[in-house]
Amino acid sequence: MEFKLEAHRIVSISLGKIYSARGQRGGLKLHKNLLVSLVLRSARQVYLSEPGCPPEPACGPPEEEPPPPGTAAWPAGEETTIPPPPQDEAARGGPRVPGAECQGPRPRRCCCGCSCCCAAAAGGEENRPDCATATGVAATLPPPHCPRKRSAGERVQAGSPVKKPRREVEEEPPPPPPDEQEDMETGNVASLISIFGSSFSGLLSKEPKGRRRPPLDGGESVAATSAEAAAEPGQICCDEPVLRTLNPWSTAIVAF
Amino acid sequence: MELHRRCESNPKPSGETGGSSLFPKRPGIARAAAMQASPQCPTNLPQPSSEEVTSGADIISTVEFNHTGELLATGDKGGRVVIFQREPESKNEPYNQGEYNVYSTFQSHEPEFDYLKSLEIEEKINKIKWLPQQNAAHSLLSTNDKTIKLWKITERDKRPEGYNLKDEEGKLKDLSTVTSLQVPVLKPMDLMVEVTPRRIFANGHTYHVNSISVNSDCETYMSADDLRINLWHLAITDRSFNIVDIKPANMEDLTEVITASEFHPHHCNLFVYSSSKGSLRLCDMRASALCDKHSKLYEEPEDPSNRSFFSEIISSVSDVKFSHSGRYMLTRDYLTVKVWDLNMETKPVETYQVHDYLRSKLCSLYENDCIFDKFECAWNGSDSVIMTGAYNNFFRMFDRNTKRDVTLEASRESSKPRAVLKPRRVCVGGKRRKDDISVDSLDFTKKILHTAWHPTENIIAIAATNNLYIFQDKVNSEMH
Numbered sequence: 001m002e003f004k005l006e007a008h009r010i011v012s013i014s015l016g017k018i019y020s021a022r023g024q025r026g027g028l029k030l031h032k033n034l035l036v037s038l039v040l041r042s043a044r045q046v047y048l049s050e051p052g053c054p055p056e057p058a059c060g061p062p063e064e065e066p067p068p069p070g071t072a073a074w075p076a077g078e079e080t081t082i083p084p085p086p087q088d089e090a091a092r093g094g095p096r097v098p099g100a101e102c103q104g105p106r107p108r109r110c111c112c113g114c115s116c117c118c119a120a121a122a123g124g125e126e127n128r129p130d131c132a133t134a135t136g137v138a139a140t141l142p143p144p145h146c147p148r149k150r151s152a153g154e155r156v157q158a159g160s161p162v163k164k165p166r167r168e169v170e171e172e173p174p175p176p177p178p179d180e181q182e183d184m185e186t187g188n189v190a191s192l193i194s195i196f197g198s199s200f201s202g203l204l205s206k207e208p209k210g211r212r213r214p215p216l217d218g219g220e221s222v223a224a225t226s227a228e229a230a231a232e233p234g235q236i237c238c239d240e241p242v243l244r245t246l247n248p249w250s251t252a253i254v255a256f
Numbered sequence: 257m258e259l260h261r262r263c264e265s266n267p268k269p270s271g272e273t274g275g276s277s278l279f280p281k282r283p284g285i286a287r288a289a290a291m292q293a294s295p296q297c298p299t300n301l302p303q304p305s306s307e308e309v310t311s312g313a314d315i316i317s318t319v320e321f322n323h324t325g326e327l328l329a330t331g332d333k334g335g336r337v338v339i340f341q342r343e344p345e346s347k348n349e350p351y352n353q354g355e356y357n358v359y360s361t362f363q364s365h366e367p368e369f370d371y372l373k374s375l376e377i378e379e380k381i382n383k384i385k386w387l388p389q390q391n392a393a394h395s396l397l398s399t400n401d402k403t404i405k406l407w408k409i410t411e412r413d414k415r416p417e418g419y420n421l422k423d424e425e426g427k428l429k430d431l432s433t434v435t436s437l438q439v440p441v442l443k444p445m446d447l448m449v450e451v452t453p454r455r456i457f458a459n460g461h462t463y464h465v466n467s468i469s470v471n472s473d474c475e476t477y478m479s480a481d482d483l484r485i486n487l488w489h490l491a492i493t494d495r496s497f498n499i500v501d502i503k504p505a506n507m508e509d510l511t512e513v514i515t516a517s518e519f520h521p522h523h524c525n526l527f528v529y530s531s532s533k534g535s536l537r538l539c540d541m542r543a544s545a546l547c548d549k550h551s552k553l554y555e556e557p558e559d560p561s562n563r564s565f566f567s568e569i570i571s572s573v574s575d576v577k578f579s580h581s582g583r584y585m586l587t588r589d590y591l592t593v594k595v596w597d598l599n600m601e602t603k604p605v606e607t608y609q610v611h612d613y614l615r616s617k618l619c620s621l622y623e624n625d626c627i628f629d630k631f632e633c634a635w636n637g638s639d640s641v642i643m644t645g646a647y648n649n650f651f652r653m654f655d656r657n658t659k660r661d662v663t664l665e666a667s668r669e670s671s672k673p674r675a676v677l678k679p680r681r682v683c684v685g686g687k688r689r690k691d692d693i694s695v696d697s698l699d700f701t702k703k704i705l706h707t708a709w710h711p712t713e714n715i716i717a718i719a720a721t722n723n724l725y726i727f728q729d730k731v732n733s734e735m736h
Contacts, residue, residue, distance in 0.1 A: 006619070010565055013623050026378035026401060027370075030463055030482040031513045031532055031572075032628050038568045039622065046565070 007047040014040040316719035318706055322386035322394065325710040328356055328717055329396055330724055331381025335365040337398055339409065340726075356726050360409060360449040365400040377402050383468050387490070390474070395454070397477060401464040404479055406455035406490065412448045416440040460486050460496045467516045473524040480517040480529060483510075487541075499547050500529060500539065515630075516575050522582045526551075534558075534571035534589060536596065554585070554596050556603045566618040566627060574630035579639040580711075586642055588633040591615060593644050595656065608654045608661065611646050613684040613695045626700050634709040634716075645704025648693065649720045650680060666704060666718045666725040677727065 014036050021028055021036075313334030320329050328340040341359035368377040378401055387395040387406075394409040418440045423429050463481035470477040478487050478499065485500035504510050517529035525541045537550035558567060570590035577586045584605075585596045591612055594604035610631075614621060621627040626647070633644040645651045646663070654661045663680045683692040706719040714729030 007565075010619065010622070017625070025376050026380075026464075027373070027375040031466075031515065034510065034513055034532060035569045035572065035628065039565050042565045042568075 001050070003046055004050040007043040007050070010043040011040060011047065014043065314722035316706060316722060316724060317380050317382060318384050319708040319717045319719050319724070320384045320386060320396075321708050321710050321717065322396075323388050323711060325712060325715065327359065327386070327394060328708070328726070329384045329386065329398075330717075330719065331364065331384050331398055332722070333378075333380040335363055335367070335379030335381060335400065337362055337364045337381060337384065337396075337407070360451055362407070362451040364398045364405060364407065365403065368402075382465060385468050385470050385477070387470055388474050397468055397470065399465050399468050399479065402458070402461055404457040404460070404465070404468060404488070405453050406457070407451055408454045409449060409451050412450060413444060413446075414442040415445045417443045455490065455493050457488055457493050457496070460488070466514070467518070469517060469519045469527065471519045471524050472522055476524075478517060478519065478527060480514050482513040485514065485517055485527075485529060485547075497545070499541060499545070501546065501548060515573050518576055518578055520582055521578050521580060528576055528578070528585060530573035530576040530587060532572040533568070534573055536573070536576060536585060536587065538598065552598070552601050554601045554604075556594075562615070564618060566622055569622070569627050570618065575632040577633055577635060579635050580637060581639055584639065586633050586635060588631050588644055590627060590629075590631075593633050593642055593654070595642070606656060608642070608652075610644055610652055611682070613682060617695070621700070624700060626703070629703055629705060631703075631705050632707055634707050636709050636714065637712045643707055643709060643716065645707050645718070647700050647703050648698040649702040649704055650682075651704045651707060651718055664727075666720045666723075666727075667702075668723075 017036050018033065018040075021033060313332065313336075315333045316330050317333055318329075318331040321327070322329070326342050328342075330338050330340075332338075338358060339360045340356040342354040342356050345354045364381055365379040367379045369375070370377055380400055381398050382400060384396055384398045387397065389395075392410070396407050396409070398405055398407060418438050420434060420437055420440075421429055421431075457479070460479060461481040461484070463483050465479050465481045468477060468479045474490075476487055476489050478485055479496075480486075480500075483501065483503040484498055486496040487499045488496045500514070502512070502514065512531045512533040512535075515530045515532055517527060520526035520528070526538060527541070528536055528538050530536050534555065536554035538552040538554070539547035540551045541547060543549070543551060558571065573587045573589050575586075575588045578584070579586065583598060585598065587594050587596065587604075588610075591614060592610055593608045595606040596604045618627060631645050633642060635642055640657055641653055641655050643651060643653045649666045650663050651666060652661060652663050663682065664677045665680050678691075681689065681692045682695060682698065683689070684695055688694070702720065704718055704720055708717045710716065716727050718725040718727065
C-alpha cells in the first residue's frame, strides 16, 4: 500500500512539474519532460498494479472536459459544465467551438493514472498558454480535436516537446492488470483515450470486452496535418458512462 | 594533492592578489556586442558585497580553459562571456605562479524571441569551446540554445599617429592646412582587447543545443541538440551537415535524447554521444554520411537491485569527456562517474560513487528538481585524476591510480587565499567525526555543475553558482 501512496505522490509531483514547465522561459526542455514522463509512467504502473486499489469513484463533472469537438459520437449536452461541441466536424477547420475548446479548460481529466494524461499535457503546449485551468496540466494537452493546433506548429517540427511526453506515455500502455483492476483500468484508459484520441489505438487493442470504440476518423485527419493524421489515425470517443468513472487521480490534478 | 585558493575573478586592477572571489558583476558593460576591455578592469565596476543576492544573470553556466591554459573562459546565464588570462609567473614571487585576472568581457548572446512558436530563446551560454590557436588571435565558439557564434579575440597595443588627412580626433583636416607630408608612426598604447563576432551559425537546430565540440582537424566542429547532431565548417555559416538524427518518425516513439557529445581528440572521424538512457555511442564518420548507426555502443546493464522510480533519470548521462590520450571516456550520471575503455563496450572499467548517500533521497531530489541537475566531469592533464562537482559546493576528485578520493569545498568561508583546502566528509549515520556534514544538512541550492582542469598543470576552475574559484596545487605546478 505504501508503494501505492508513494506512486500516487510521485504522480502528483510529476504532474506539477509538467504543468509548471509550460510557462518556463526558453521553451520546454525535451530532456527533462521525457524523464518526467518516464517517472510518471513507472509510478502509474506501480499504482495500477498494486492490489487494493480503490474503485474509481465517479468523478465530478467540474473538470470534465468537453468532448472533442467534431467528434460526432459525442452526444451533445453530455457535459453539464461545458457547452457541447459542434457536431459538425467541418467546423473544426474553422471557428473553434466557443468556450469549450482549447481555450477553456481542457481539464483533461487525467483519469487514467494521470501518468498518461499528464504526461501528455506535459508538453505544455506552448501554443496554448491560455489554457490554464485547475487541472492545468490537462489544459495543455494538445487536443487531437483541436485542428488548429494540430496543424503547423503543433507537430512541432520544432520538436515541441509537447508531443513527446504524451506519446511517450501512450506508446507503452501497461498491460491491463487482470480482474479487479480491470474496471478501473478500463475506465481510466477509456478516459485517457478520450483525451489523447487516436494515439491510443494500441491501448484499445488491450481493452477487454468491447469497450472498444471504432476510431473516429474523419474529423481527426484534419487533413491539414498530414503527419499528424498519419500518426493519429483516429479519435476515440468515450461515451457517457466512461466519463463518469473518471478516477481519483483527479485529486492530484485538482491540486494544480 | 593539496590545493589552495589562488585567485578569483576580480574586477580590481591587478596589483591586488587574493581578495574576493566573486565573479564580477558588470551591468555597465553588459550589453555591447563587441567588448573592448583592458586586462585591468575599469575600477568603476560595482564591487560585489558580501550580502549580495545571487543575481540570476550572473550564474556561471560553463567554464573552459583554452589549449595552453593561459586563458580561461566562463559563460553565464545572462549571455556574457568573461575571459581570464593567467599572468606570467613572476620571478620576484616564486609563489605567485600566475594568477588569473579578467582579460576581456563581452556580451555573446542576447535573448531572442521565436515568433513562430511564441517562445523566448534564452541567452544563457550553454557551452564554450576554444579553437586551437593558429595565429596571434584567439578564437572561441560560444553557444546558447539555438545559435553558435565564433568570436575572435585580438590584442591591440599600438596605434598609428600622425595622419596627414585626419587630425587627432579623426576628423578630416582642412586640406589647405596640410603643408607637408608625414609618415604615420606606430606608437604604443594601453593594451586593448577586442572581441569581434566572426561567424554566426544560426538556424541549425530545432531543439536545444547541449554541446559543441571542435574537431581535431581544426576545420570543423559539431553541435548537438536533443535529437540531432550537426557538423559545421568553421568558415561556412549557411549550411551544416546532419550527422546524427535520432528523432523518430513518430514522436510518440521517442524514448531517449542526446545529452552530450564530443569529438575524439586525435581521430577526426570519431565522435561519441551520450544518451538519456545511459548509453554511449561511438560513431565513425567514414562509415556513412548519417551516423545513426553507431560503430560501438557502450552500455552497462542496470543493476536490478537498484531499481526505483527514478532509475531512468539517474542513469541519464550528463557529460562525456574523452581522456587526453583518447583511450578512455569519462561519463557522469547523477550518482557516479565512470571511466570507459574505448575497446570495451560491455561495462565501464572504473566506476566511482560521487554521492551515493543520495540514493535513498531520490524522491525528495525529484521533488525539488535537483535530480535533473547536469553535472560535468573533467580529466586532469595526465588522465590520472578525474573530478566532478556535487552539492553543498563540494567537488570530488578521484585518483585512478591510488584509488583514493577526496571531497573539497569551494566557499569563501572555508578558504582564504593561499589557504590549503581541507578535505570534507559527508557522514551518513554511524560515527560522526568533527566537521563532518550530515546528509540532511547539505545545501542543495549550492551545486557545482561546471568544473574545468588546466590542460597541463594542476590548476582547476570551479564554478559555484555565480562565483568562480581557481585552485592550484601548492606543491608544484607540474603535473604529477
